[in-house]
Structures are given as structure tokens and as C-alpha cells.
Amino acid sequence: MEKQQHTLIIFIFISTYVISSTHPLMVIPRLSPIPEWETILYNNNFASSSLSSDDVKTFYYNQTLDHFNYKPQSYQTFQQRYLMNFKYWGGANSSAPIFAYLGAEAPIDGSPEGLGFITDNAASFNALLLYIEHRYYGKSIPFGSREEALKNASTIGYFNSAQAIADYAELIIHIKNTYSLKSPVIVFGGSYGGMLASWFRLKYPHVAIGALASSAPILYFDDITPHDGYFSIVTRDFREASETCYETIFKSWSAIETVASQPNGLSILSNKFNTCYPLNNSSDLISYLVSMYASAAQYNHPPTYPIYAGVVAFTGNATCKVNAPQNVTDTTQGWRWQTCSEMVIPIGIGNDSMFTADPYNFESFANGCQKEFGVTPRPHWVTTYYGGHDITLVLQRFGSNIIFSNGLRDPYSIGGVLNNISDSIIAINTVNGSHCLDILSAKETDPEWLVQQRKKETEIMKGWITQYYADLAALNETWTLFSP
Known part of the structure; x- marks a missing residue:
């Protein structure tokens, strides 16, 4: 099982989230009952x-x-x-x-x-x-x-x-x-x-x-829930599956950056991870990996339990997915707008996780929304209108x-x-x-x-x-x- 889990960092199949390469949390993870990879794997129609x-x-x-x-x-x-x-x-x-x-x-x-x-x-x-x-x-x-x-x-x-x-x-x-x-x-x-x-x-x-x-998650607004709560549970899920897998993922980020800094390092990573196009920077790869691990944790359904099975073993070998052209849909456009206006879920990554720390930064998030839509998010409107505190x-x-x-x-x-x-x-x-x-x-x-x-x-x-x-x-x- 652990051998399968090690392969999590070698091949990637699908990402549920659309995440900016310049800031991995610029887009709030999708809220969807049905994982997109499940509909693709089992029923293309x-x-x-x-x-x-x-x-x-x-x-x-x-x-x-x-x-x-x-x-x-x-x-x-x-x-x-x-x-x-x-x-x-x-x-x-x-x-x-x-x-x-x-x-x-x-x-x-x-x-x-x-x-x-x-x-x-x-x-x-x-x-x-x-x-x-x-x-x-x-x-x-x-x-x-x-x-x-x-x-x-x-x-x-x-x-x-x-x-x-x-x-x-x-x-x-x-x-x-x-x-x-x-x-x-x-x-x-x-x-x-x-x-x-x-x-x-x-x-x-x-x-x-x-x-x-x-x-x-009606309480994931303002400061009701710790900002790093989401990724702390992702980390816990993987750690419960395998301490070795957790350690491998934890160490992988510095390993990726080390390789990327070398001559032809991005080419080496592109080949190793079977990217669709040559990587221009390491953040594209890191963002994809972060979203893939989060997706596996969010939709860790029985009886297959993708985390325990190993994502690669669960999905099988697939064509390239990393650095692929984005398939822009009404969902990706719509959810981006909703999170840039009122559904401001403050998700960040803390120090106690298998990921590189990346605290929630409202100013950075708001600047991206202002640039894209010409509006500034209203982070407190949901709790004002619906409650929560x-x-x-x-x-x-x-x-x-x-x-x-x-x-x-x-x-x-x-x-x-x-x-x-x-x-x-x-x-x-x-x-x-x-x-x-x-x-x-x-x-x-x-x-x-x-x-x-x-x-x-x-x-x-x-x-x-x-x-x-x-x-x-x-x-x-x-x-x-x-x-x-």
C-alpha cells in the first residue's frame, strides 16, 4: 500500500480545483457534491x-x-x-x-x-x-x-x-x-x-x-473557523493513511524547488511529471499537486478510499494533466465570481501541515478579484446576512x-x-x-x-x-x- 502511496507525487490524474499558478489559494476550493474526476472516470456522458x-x-x-x-x-x-x-x-x-x-x-x-x-x-x-x-x-x-x-x-x-x-x-x-x-x-x-x-x-x-x-461549511467565514483548518484536515487524512506517505509529500516541496533551481531543472520536472506543456515555473506543478491532494481528501469515498489506495492506483495511468490548458466552464467562471463577491471563504495553509505554509491574505485575494471583475470582495456579508457567529x-x-x-x-x-x-x-x-x-x-x-x-x-x-x-x-x- 505504501509503495502505491509513494507514487502520489509521480503521476497526477485530475484536479477538482482551478488554482492560480501565481498564488495557489487565489481561488477558493470548489464546493461540489460530486467530484469532477469521478464523472470523468466512470461516465463520460x-x-x-x-x-x-x-x-x-x-x-x-x-x-x-x-x-x-x-x-x-x-x-x-x-x-x-x-x-x-x-x-x-x-x-x-x-x-x-x-x-x-x-x-x-x-x-x-x-x-x-x-x-x-x-x-x-x-x-x-x-x-x-x-x-x-x-x-x-x-x-x-x-x-x-x-x-x-x-x-x-x-x-x-x-x-x-x-x-x-x-x-x-x-x-x-x-x-x-x-x-x-x-x-x-x-x-x-x-x-x-x-x-x-x-x-x-x-x-x-x-x-x-x-x-x-x-x-x-456555513462557519467558514470571518474568523469563526481557523483559516488553516481545511489543509490541516487534508494533512491529517494523509497522515492517518501512511506516516511514510505524509513524510514523502512534506519533503517533496523542497525537492521540487531544488530541482527547479538547477540548469534544465524545469525540463527535468516536466518529464518526470508528464506535463502537457513544458513548465515555466515550479509553482504550476506545486499548485497542481496541492489541489490534487486536497481533492483526494475531500472525496475520499468508500469503498475505494483514494488516499489509502494511492491516487495513481485508484485512477490508473492517464494522459498528461499537469500544466494542461484550462477548460473554462460556467462553473469555473461562476464560482470565481461568487468567491470574489460574497462567498469569501478564508482558506490558508498553516505551519502544521504537509504543505508549504501559505497564510490567508485577504489583500492579495481582493487585488486579484479587483483586477478580474472590478469589484472588491465583501468578506463579512455572509455572516451579516445569514449569521454564523x-x-x-x-x-x-x-x-x-x-x-x-x-x-x-x-x-x-x-x-x-x-x-x-x-x-x-x-x-x-x-x-x-x-x-x-x-x-x-x-x-x-x-x-x-x-x-x-x-x-x-x-x-x-x-x-x-x-x-x-x-x-x-x-x-x-x-x-x-x-x-x-
Whole structure:
């Protein structure tokens, strides 16, 4: 096993993050339930094939551009895409529930297939399944085209989380008015989408009776979470897998710099690491390695556990990936904007890790954003608008019906809610779990602890729905007693 792990520094397969070569943390690591390398390895037609099921129907809603202003341009609309699956629904007459998946920083195409938790449980709940695409991603693009929508700060300025969850509220109300006004709604989300789900429950409790927020680092803002927390967990994950592997990676950075400083050193590194193009500097290679190790830790799913198997052994030999041309997508563009405006997650690398120290520097980050978009990030807006500080003291008084689930091998779990806040705001943690694992499709190879985690989540949700029906019946009885 350790021999396989040593090969981690020899060949690289894929990076989940787009990271600047001049500063490895200029771009905040992606928040995504499904690792990009998994979709590439196992299903090259993942997104397109996922909509082939006859059970999943595509719809478009005439969505409001700006929910918070009354300027003439605010009344513009755009077509927001959403998907529905009626296969399991008990129908309007029974007020059967609606499961609403809140899309995050990617097109919604792959969600019905890739995020199978709600599909796996739809039959037992008789639930209608709804998947809503986040504005500015996929086909939910304002201003007629992506080029126009991302053209400048004036058009891209409508691209933020508050607008997104207002979209979700308006669309869910539309669905309820169309199909079943009394159906209870539970919202789901993973990673950034998990943050949206928890915030949605707090901002729109009249629309959704509960939320499952998987791997949602809602506390990774300001100084609530240590800036070096993410990479400290990456380091711990590798060290638990193999002390020798940890030591090898720790020593590799100085070895790379030593080779790079020699005559023809960059050529030697280019050949050794099978780069797509000759390296112009060592930082391109180092950034790629850092992102690859972080990705392996974040998505260290059973039963394969890429860290333990060795990333090369897990992925197999591949064509060049280091220093490859960037495949710029709406996700890479969109997430860059979101982190440069409001989703300012202050991630840095401290001294106690297997990486070279690289403390978080807001000024450097802000300068890059100002250069790219002409705007300065608002690092405190998320905690101002949604909260986060003293979360237990605050939420136990007014919040309810939220499940925060985290796998403790996930580096982003350091910014998650890891303790129960109240009897109905529950933290479910798994020691060996990874990023958004609980909301992925169930497999026969799933370990028992994962099976039990999902079982606990469904039991809690059934309790929410049972209580909703009891409250609804009591309310109807009261109306009957006092009706003229």
C-alpha cells in the first residue's frame, strides 16, 4: 500500500480545483457534491445521460431578475430550468411531500442521477422530486446568453446567493400552487448547495418545513473557523493513511524547488511529471499537486478510499494533466465570481501541515478579484446576512428542522456545524465520511455506518412530516369549529 502511496507525487490524474499558478489559494476550493474526476472516470456522458430517464421532465419558469429592487431593470425575467420526477408522488389529494434539491455551482443535469439519496427515499415518502438550477449556471442564464450575463459587473451583479434562494422560494411556491398547496416541502443541498438549504430554511420557513444540509461549511467565514483548518484536515487524512506517505509529500516541496533551481531543472520536472506543456515555473506543478491532494481528501469515498489506495492506483495511468490548458466552464467562471463577491471563504495553509505554509491574505485575494471583475470582495456579508457567529446561542432560539451532516474526513467539515444546536437542529457526523457522501446514491458496498447515517436522516425527516400533518389536521379542526 505504501509503495502505491509513494507514487502520489509521480503521476497526477485530475484536479477538482482551478488554482492560480501565481498564488495557489487565489481561488477558493470548489464546493461540489460530486467530484469532477469521478464523472470523468466512470461516465463520460454523465450529464447528458442523466436526463434520458422518462421519469425526469424538464421545465422552465419565468423567473424575476431582481427580487430586492424596484428599478425598471429589476422586472426583467429569465428562464430558470428545473426538473421534476412524479414517479413516486402520492398526489395532491394526499398532500404528499415535495423534495426540492437546490442546485449549486453547476448545471442541474447530473443531479437526478448523481445525487441519489432523495430518489432512493422518494418511494417511502411518496415524494414529488424537484431539482432547481441555480441562476447563472447551466441553462438558467439571464440576459439571453452567458457572454452577456458575465459581460461586466452590471450584469453579473445579480448573481448572488440571496437572489438564488429567493428564486427557489418563488419557484417552489409556484410548484405548490400548481400541484398541491398543502404538500410539505423539504429542501436538500450539498456543499454550497447545503449552505443554501440551511439558509433557505432560516429565511423562508413558511416555504419549507425542513432542510438537509450535507457538508455545508456555513462557519467558514470571518474568523469563526481557523483559516488553516481545511489543509490541516487534508494533512491529517494523509497522515492517518501512511506516516511514510505524509513524510514523502512534506519533503517533496523542497525537492521540487531544488530541482527547479538547477540548469534544465524545469525540463527535468516536466518529464518526470508528464506535463502537457513544458513548465515555466515550479509553482504550476506545486499548485497542481496541492489541489490534487486536497481533492483526494475531500472525496475520499468508500469503498475505494483514494488516499489509502494511492491516487495513481485508484485512477490508473492517464494522459498528461499537469500544466494542461484550462477548460473554462460556467462553473469555473461562476464560482470565481461568487468567491470574489460574497462567498469569501478564508482558506490558508498553516505551519502544521504537509504543505508549504501559505497564510490567508485577504489583500492579495481582493487585488486579484479587483483586477478580474472590478469589484472588491465583501468578506463579512455572509455572516451579516445569514449569521454564523454564536450560532448555537442564536439558532436554538429561533431555528428548527435542519440536519447538518458531515463526514469528518472532509476538509470542509472544519467549517460545518458538528454539534446539535437544539432538539430539531441536529448534527450528524461520521468519522470516516467524506464530502456529501450521505446524499449520493446508496450502493451495496456502502459501510454500515453510512447506511445508519442515512437511516437516521430519513427518520428525522419522517418526524418533521408527521408533525406537519398533525399540525395541519389540528388547524383544519380549529377552522371547522370556528367557521360560521
